[in-house]
Amino acid sequence: PRPDVHPLPPGTHLLYAQSGRIEHVPLEGYDMKKDDAKPLLHLPEKVIIGVAYDCVDKMVYWTEITSPSISRASIQGGEPTAVITTELDSPEGITVDHLSRTMFWTDSVKDRIEVASLEGTQRRVIVDSDLVNPRAIIADPPNGNLYWADWNRDAPKIETSYMDGSSRRVLVKDDLGLPNGLTFDPQSSLLCWADAGTHKMECMNPGRGDRRQVLEGIQYPFGITAFGKNIYYTDWRRDAVVAVDRYAGRESDEFQPQKRTKLYGITAALSQCPSGQNYCSVN
Amino acid sequence: DATQGTAGDCQPCPCPVGATCAVVPKTREVVCTNCPAGTTGKRCELCDDGFFGDPLGQNGAVRTCRACKCSNNMDPNAVGNCNRESGECLKCIYNTAGFFCDRCKEGFYGNAQAANPADKCKPCSCSPFGTVDRQTGCSQVTGQCECLPNVAERDCSACQPGFFNLHSGNGCQRCDCNPIGSTN
Structure with a gap:
């Protein structure tokens, strides 16, 4: 494998972080084409935690904790570029609002949630209270909602707010352990999470508040991403990407990279942006 | 570069046994790509996240990666x-x-x-009235806060016997009771 950015072929891919690499597995339908898994980029000295994808410019964004920073690179090839390098301690989760061209991230040492333009300008803290171990964060741009999870062992919770941090409220606080991963599926309007404490994967419609279990007995989920009927998550015990059929409620496949070390964030790089617009995309 | 036709075209990877390497096209830098378990870095000189050590002994003796x-x-x-x-x-x-x-x-x-x-x-919880400069720190071991004159207790929250007016912020004052007319 080459250490710089490998351009990806067209189609939908899973992107996931493993040590200083972002690797990809192409999807054929919902199946992982494991034999075609390859590194997208390799930054040997870094520890990459969160990954997000901008479907408009076909760029991958990631957080990195050894020299805390947020960077991006085109999946069609090119140099990785840092967009945020200051005032970060432990940036973890990251999500992109492709409509308003912004990104949101959590910092588990500063205990806050911030927003900035995709170029790193117009940065602002939007949540800075009542956070202990914020990690996963996910945006639902068409509806203007933001969701995040805090795995605080004393009081884990999943929260939501508008994309400016206003109208903040707790969505889930009961029967949570270590909610490490969070994903939102725009088609079904379901918010789903993977919990390394309860070993469950669960989903709920945030508007209705109905909560239902997808799967139990999972080992140690870290990142999670929804794509169609499947949910894919990274697992710290199995050092693998696991595919779960959401409707059947069972594991359907597993991909274990050759290198045995922890996998972190995961995201689906869609070949096309989902439809939709919001206030910021038209104004 | 295997296409130059010289004996030195291909060189061994500067990596630990078992690792492969690649050349960054732009900078010509050589980077190891399949470091042994638990290690990472350009030369497999670093430990994975959650571990520490000096697997190649770059700064002294070799220290294998440990949690x-x-x-x-x-x-x-x-x-x-x-x-x-x-x-x-x-x-x-x-x-x-x-x-x-x-x-x-x-x-x-x-x-x-x-x-x-x-x-x-445990938190020091020093009394702001009885502590020097309203400090919030205390002795790491005993937890004793630094008390103003004639102030007592670990957290400087009380006057010593025979003293009063903790809330003055300057320490406690002697009661000066008449020994003949007082019970203590």
């Missing part, structure tokens, strides 16, 4: 728990601090290495 050692005061669900080379703990919990999370952080006292988290580090 972060933070006196049981770190959370295994956290990332970046220690410096990958020195092992310095970066995410101490239970109000601990120090290289190995082995002491209480500023404003707390007790035994950071106690087995039970509840017995580890």
Whole structure:
């Protein structure tokens, strides 16, 4: 494998972080084409935690904790570029609002949630209270909602707010352990999470508040991403990407990279942006 | 570059046994790509996240990668728990601090290495009225706050016997009771 950015072929891919690499597995339908898994980029000295994808410019964004920073690179090839390098301690989760061209991230040492333009300008803290171990964060741009999870062992919770941090409220606080991963599926309007404490994967419609279990007995989920009927998550015990059929409620496949070390964030790089617009995309 | 037609076209990877390497086209830099388990870096000189050491002995003796050692005061669900080379703990919990999370952080006292988290580090809670300069720190071990003159207790919250007016903020004053007419 080459250490710089490998351009990806067209189609939908899973992107996931493993040590200083972002690797990809192409999807054929919902199946992982494991034999075609390859590194997208390799930054040997870094520890990459969160990954997000901008479907408009076909760029991958990631957080990195050894020299805390947020960077991006085109999946069609090119140099990785840092967009945020200051005032970060432990940036973890990251999500992109492709409509308003912004990104949101959590910092588990500063205990806050911030927003900035995709170029790193117009940065602002939007949540800075009542956070202990914020990690996963996910945006639902068409509806203007933001969701995040805090795995605080004393009081884990999943929260939501508008994309400016206003109208903040707790969505889930009961029967949570270590909610490490969070994903939102725009088609079904379901918010789903993977919990390394309860070993469950669960989903709920945030508007209705109905909560239902997808799967139990999972080992140690870290990142999670929804794509169609499947949910894919990274697992710290199995050092693998696991595919779960959401409707059947069972594991359907597993991909274990050759290198045995922890996998972190995961995201689906869609070949096309989902439809939709919001206030910021038209104004 | 295997296409130059010389004996030196292909050189061995400058990597540990078992690793492969590649050349960054732009910079011509050689980078190892399949480091042995637990290691990473351009030359496999670094430990994976959650481990520390010096697997190639770049700064002295070879130290194989070991799990972060933070006196049981770190959370295994956290990332970046220690410096990958020195092992310095970066995410101490239970109000601990120090290289190995082995002491209480500023404003707390007790035994950071106690087995039970509840017995580890307790807040100093120095009384603002009885403490010098309204300090919030205290002795790491005993928890004694630095008291103003004639002020007593660990947290400087009371006057010594025979003294009053803790709330003056300047220490306690002698009662000056008439010894003949007072009971104590």
